[in-house]
Amino acid sequence: MNDEATSVVRVGVVGAGAMGAAHVQTLTRWVGGARVSAVHDADPERTAQVAQLAGARAAASAEQLVGADDVDAVLVAAPDPLHEELVLACLAGGLPVLCEKPLATGTEGSRRVVDAELAGGRRLVQVGFMRRFDPAYVELRALVRSGALGDVRAAHCVHRNAQAHPDATSEGVLVNSMIHELDVVPWLLDDPLAAVTVHAARVPAGALRDVQVAVLETVAGAVVTVEVSVNARYGYDIHTEVVGTAGTASLTPPYGLGVRRAGLSGRVVGGDFVARFADAYREELAAWVQGIREDRPVGPSAWDGHRANLAASAAVESLHGAGRVEVPHEPTPPLYA
Ligand SMILES: NC(=O)c1ccc[n+]([C@@H]2O[C@H](COP(=O)([O-])OP(=O)(O)OC[C@H]3O[C@@H](n4cnc5c(N)ncnc54)[C@H](O)[C@@H]3O)[C@@H](O)[C@H]2O)c1
Incomplete structure (x- = not known):
């Protein structure tokens, strides 16, 4: 992990629309043991706006964010067609990732994610089934x-x-x-x-x-x-x-x-x-961060994402x-x- 106290999880967020921005706010206001360190959205204005909410830096691309030294874990809230490739990039880099639903746009994609995680032998993926x-x-x-x-x-x-x-x-x-x-x-x-x-x-x-x-x-x-x-x-x-x-x-x-x-x-x-499930998002993100800190996977897995x-x-x-x-x-x- 990082020198910033080995216990603070530095989260990079990809996709800062309705869901991504809400997650950034929840992480910043309500979840201990984590901070948003980098934000990337395809829209640079949106990136800057949401990064500012969290005192995070604006990342120029998803690739730059996933590989960055100041990112310990990634939250994917970009549009559905991007989920699979972003999660696969996180798995390739050994990074824990919370991916919004669906895990991929079809069963072949979700199977590829499961296969990649199985190949690594370690659960790193949580799917955003916050209910x-x-x-x-x-x-x-x-x-x-x-x-x-x-x-x-x-x-x-x-x-x-x-x-x-x-x-x-x-x-x-x-x-x-x-x-x-x-x-x-x-x-x-x-x-x-x-x-x-x-x-x-x-x-x-x-x-x-x-x-x-x-x-x-x-x-x-x-x-x-x-x-x-x-x-x-x-x-x-x-x-x-x-x-x-x-x-x-x-x-x-x-x-x-x-x-x-x-x-x-x-x-x-x-x-x-965002309002109806505010408690669920807080609990979801708190459990995700705690799981990362304790190296103990929690919540809906890639397999749950594939089954859905x-x-x-x-x-x-x-x-x-x-x-x-x-x-x-x-x-x-x-x-x-
Ligand atoms: N769990 C839930 O309750 C819940 C609720 C809503 C949405 N979602 C999921 O969250 C994801 C985002 O949905 P939303 O409602 O926030 O949509 P949105 O349209 O509000 O936001 C999507 C954002 O992604 C950005 N984007 C587009 N292409 C990108 C790229 N290549 N790289 C980075 N960013 C890119 C857009 O500019 C936009 O800001 C979807 O996968 C959706 O299924 C989950």
Whole structure:
């Protein structure tokens, strides 16, 4: 590591858009034992702005940042198509890396990342499935595991973004957005996905295929519905309910504002993921940094990223007309057991 106390992890951030900037703020304000040392974005103004937030230097290129002496670990928050090559560069340099989801844009790419990590014999990759760190999801998982709900038979998930990202595609609704549920559902239920069937609402020819609803089947036989909308307009809204033979449990809003006004009584719905999952991002980054300091990998692995991609790829086949598609089962390599 570095002379700066051997214990401060100096983080280089690649991609300083909505997610990258939020991670820089979280690392700077909330995570002990780390500091952002370098930032690179394709947009130099954005680089300078976000670097300044953290008192970091602006790096001229991703290559320069990944190989730099003042970078002990890398956070990748660049657009999805860049994830694979950036993570592979980190693995080649022996650097811990937290890569935003998805790990790669397809299963071949995520397999290449897993293979590179296996070749190095050491877990260095954490994938940005932050819901695994969200306090409400953690409690829900503990409740399911305790048996208090009986045998799980079903779950219902809703995932609505206020406004589609400019790069949104019909397949991206699955591989970029629903990927969160494709990771978190098997984790919550401790039950791998067996098959997926995607239904998309009919839209005018050429329009973004939004809303999409998937029916997931798990290996143990539970049925899970997942609605994803990337243009819900009213706000960012996430629901999950688990249905067991002895009861049900659902996420309730963790905080927020209740308003009664103009004949309506209700709760303010936040506009984006940054506010809804603020606690999850803090926990995610704190666990990542702590894991690096203790040389002990934590959180969703490259294998989890690959498994989510296997399910997302099955979902895309289904969207393209294949009906019910089985999710391939690949044996877990010992490094990830
Ligand atoms: N875990 C989550 O909750 C969550 C939420 C949103 C986005 N994400 C992920 O984070 C990533 C970024 O998404 P976002 O919403 O911040 O998008 P964004 O469009 O706001 O930001 C992307 C940034 O990457 C920069 N960029 C483009 N090409 C680059 C390159 N070659 N090198 C360096 N930077 C480059 C852009 O200039 C932009 O600033 C995506 O992979 C997305 O899937 C995760």
